[in-house]
Amino acid sequence: MVSGRERRLPPGTRPAVASLLLLLLLRRDAAAQKGDGCGYTVLGPESGTFTSINYPHAYPNSTVCEWEIRVKPEQRVQLKFGDFDIDDSDSCHFNYVRVYNGIGPTRTEIGKYCGLGLQVDKLNESKSNEITVQFMSDIHFYGHGFLASYSTTDKPDLITCLDTASHFSEPEFSKYCPAGCVLPFAEIYGTIPHGYRD
Ligand SMILES: *[C@@H]1O[C@H](CO)[C@@H](O)[C@H](O)[C@H]1NC(C)=O
Numbered sequence: 001m002v003s004g005r006e007r008r009l010p011p012g013t014r015p016a017v018a019s020l021l022l023l024l025l026l027r028r029d030a031a032a033q034k035g036d037g038c039g040y041t042v043l044g045p046e047s048g049t050f051t052s053i054n055y056p057h058a059y060p061n062s063t064v065c066e067w068e069i070r071v072k073p074e075q076r077v078q079l080k081f082g083d084f085d086i087d088d089s090d091s092c093h094f095n096y097v098r099v100y101n102g103i104g105p106t107r108t109e110i111g112k113y114c115g116l117g118l119q120v121d122k123l124n125e126s127k128s129n130e131i132t133v134q135f136m137s138d139i140h141f142y143g144h145g146f147l148a149s150y151s152t153t154d155k156p157d158l159i160t161c162l163d164t165a166s167h168f169s170e171p172e173f174s175k176y177c178p179a180g181c182v183l184p185f186a187e188i189y190g191t192i193p194h195g196y197r198d
């Protein structure tokens with residue numbers, strides 16, 4: 001189920017050609033992830049889900065991942081963390097999740113985060129239909145990583161794959177389930193045509 005793969009070019013390929021190819025490949029995708037720290041990733045045009053590598057188990061030392069998320073034009077992105085546990089003994093210097101508005105060289109930082117749990121107050125809306133989420137790890141001794149979901153902001157009832165019915169007090173409710181919750185440790189499922197579809 002892991003959809004993240006590094007694109008490798010044969011040895012000897014000239015770097016200029018390599019980066020041009022990579023650029024073309026990335027431009028064609030609605031969204032992309034790159035690096036060796038990417039875990040389970042499903043990035044759709046309306047919603048998606050992604051985790052740090054090995055989640056729900058500890059992430060390795062010295063990994064990096066960047067998820068470039070692009071939703072439909074004219075929409076904005078809201079991000080929600082279902083679980084967040086990043087070693088903060090270095091005060092977010094070398095182990096962190098960083099969120100940007102936009103993709104590429106013109107992106108601007110929204111914030112850099114580490115520690116346990118993550119309040120989503122400032123992370124809940126992007127300025128445009130694009131955000132970048134970066135995950136960086138260095139030598140660390142605790143932290144099992146994160147699971148995040150996103151959707152367009154016209155879905156105020158977005159949940160993450162880790163929410164279960166016991167989290168809601170109403171006897172009946174309707175929630176927006178993001179793409180990609182078909183995970184062995186997630187409890188969201190449903191029936192077609194009214195229920196959850198990946
Ligand atoms: C990271 O490296 C340190 C020092 O080598 C080691 O003690 C620790 O177990 C490693 N952590 C992980 C998650 O591999």
Ligand SMILES: *[C@@H]1O[C@H](CO)[C@@H](O)[C@H](O)[C@H]1NC(C)=O
Pocket residue numbers: 078121122124125153156
């Ligand atoms: C985003 O957060 C602000 C306050 O921080 C809140 O007023 C707003 O409703 C939130 N938007 C969404 C889509 O959750």
